[in-house]
Amino acid sequence: MAVQKVFIVGGGTMGRGIAQVCAQNGISVVLCDLEQKVLDEAKKQISWSAGKLIEKGKVRGQLDEVMGLIEFGTSLDKAADAEMIIEVVFENLEVKGKVLGQIGEVASKDALVASNTSAIPITDLAAFVPNPSRVLGLHFFNPVPMMAAVEVIKGKQTSQEALSLAREFVESMGKEPIMVMRDCPGFVINRINLPSSMEAMRVVEEGVASVEDIDKGVKLALGRRMGIFETGDIVGLDVTLGSLSAVYEETKDPRWHPPMILRRKVKAGQLGKKTGTGWYRYDNEGKRLGPADE
Numbered sequence: 001m002a003v004q005k006v007f008i009v010g011g012g013t014m015g016r017g018i019a020q021v022c023a024q025n026g027i028s029v030v031l032c033d034l035e036q037k038v039l040d041e042a043k044k045q046i047s048w049s050a051g052k053l054i055e056k057g058k059v060r061g062q063l064d065e066v067m068g069l070i071e072f073g074t075s076l077d078k079a080a081d082a083e084m085i086i087e088v089v090f091e092n093l094e095v096k097g098k099v100l101g102q103i104g105e106v107a108s109k110d111a112l113v114a115s116n117t118s119a120i121p122i123t124d125l126a127a128f129v130p131n132p133s134r135v136l137g138l139h140f141f142n143p144v145p146m147m148a149a150v151e152v153i154k155g156k157q158t159s160q161e162a163l164s165l166a167r168e169f170v171e172s173m174g175k176e177p178i179m180v181m182r183d184c185p186g187f188v189i190n191r192i193n194l195p196s197s198m199e200a201m202r203v204v205e206e207g208v209a210s211v212e213d214i215d216k217g218v219k220l221a222l223g224r225r226m227g228i229f230e231t232g233d234i235v236g237l238d239v240t241l242g243s244l245s246a247v248y249e250e251t252k253d254p255r256w257h258p259p260m261i262l263r264r265k266v267k268a269g270q271l272g273k274k275t276g277t278g279w280y281r282y283d284n285e286g287k288r289l290g291p292a293d294e
């Protein structure tokens with residue numbers, strides 16, 4: 001049976017994108033966050049993005065139909081009748097564990113429980129939920145409405161049935177599943193992508209090249225659509241640090257130790273586009289002004 005009711009907990013950068021893509025594909029969704037102002041911002045952004053995609057003919061239907069499928073709220077109660085619950089809160093095992101524990105108390109035992117974690121092993125998260133055979137990873141990429149890939153990650157106890165349902169769910173949203181058949185920190189794409197981001201940070205730290213020139217280089221020499229630091233600013237430096245820390249904590253491999261330049265920027269609240277400064281500086285409309293001071 002196809003998933004028709006989704007509950008998303010965490011209405012930030014990723015949660016709102018996932019809610020939008022569900023609604024664009026006719027799926028009812030509740031988007032839940034602790035903060036009403038996050039939900040107000042999410043509503044504005046979804047409306048802008050879905051409106052643009054409808055205008056370009058990339059999404060069928062009317063904007064009010066899409067918006068009508070999304071309910072915004074601050075309580076977890078509505079998770080009770082969802083067939084799929086997606087956890088999209090901060091990249092931190094303790095925070096995610098607490099939320100998953102609360103969801104476990106409300107959700108139906110048959111519901112699929114997915115995490116959008118960037119790097120935390122799914123098996124570690126499944127330990128917080130009563131029925132770990134229904135827990136898996138659904139790792140969307142940013143910006144969700146524009147990126148076609150979704151990693152579908154099997155935890156140690158995830159059932160084949162849960163995995164197949166999740167795969168169908170991803171396909172029903174017009175996305176391409178990348179199946180990750182063995183759980184590991186960072187999964188596949190981040191395991192490949194994060195080392196190049198870390199190396200780019202070290203190149204800056206050593207004074208070998210500037211943020212701008214590295215970004216120019218990866219676009220012109222490697223054909224990437226966005227520079228490493230441009231991407232880092234839309235992802236959020238806190239999210240990158242959380243992801244690297246998760247892999248480092250699990251592996252203790254020094255190659256994954258988060259670079260000092262990243263840790264300093266996060267401490268200083270320079271989290272990227274969302275705070276106005278990260279690797280670059282931005283104005284109130286999100287327009288890039290120039291590189292940030294190192």
Ligand SMILES: CC(=O)CC(=O)SCCNC(=O)CCNC(=O)[C@H](O)C(C)(C)COP(=O)(O)OP(=O)(O)OC[C@H]1O[C@@H](n2cnc3c(N)ncnc32)[C@H](O)[C@@H]1OP(=O)(O)O
Pocket residue numbers: 048049050052053117118140141142143144145146147190225226231235239
């Ligand atoms: C951290 C993790 O765990 C995992 C991750 O997610 S890592 C990050 C992965 N993501 C990436 O690497 C992003 C790579 N970038 C891209 O693929 C592309 O740059 C992109 C799809 C984001 C944008 O496309 P682009 O052609 O390069 O840029 P741009 O010219 O700005 O945008 C093209 C159009 O799309 C629109 N657009 C951009 N984002 C949009 C959105 N979210 N919704 C709707 N429209 C959007 C723009 O407004 C623009 O429209 P107009 O032409 O009408 O002005």
Ligand SMILES: NC(=O)C1=CN([C@@H]2O[C@H](COP(=O)(O)OP(=O)(O)OC[C@H]3O[C@@H](n4cnc5c(N)ncnc54)[C@H](O)[C@@H]3O)[C@@H](O)[C@H]2O)C=CC1
Pocket residue numbers: 009010011012013014015032033034035038088089090091092095099116117118119139140141142234235236239242243
């Ligand atoms: N930002 C990115 O590019 C990507 C992030 N991810 C992952 O997605 C997850 C979320 O990341 P973002 O959306 O960037 O974070 P974010 O910081 O933009 O949003 C997280 C939201 O969760 C909310 N929240 C925290 N605790 C909550 C609770 N108990 N109940 C309800 N809401 C709660 C916060 O208020 C916040 O709005 C992380 O695990 C991250 O690693 C995955 C792919 C890409």
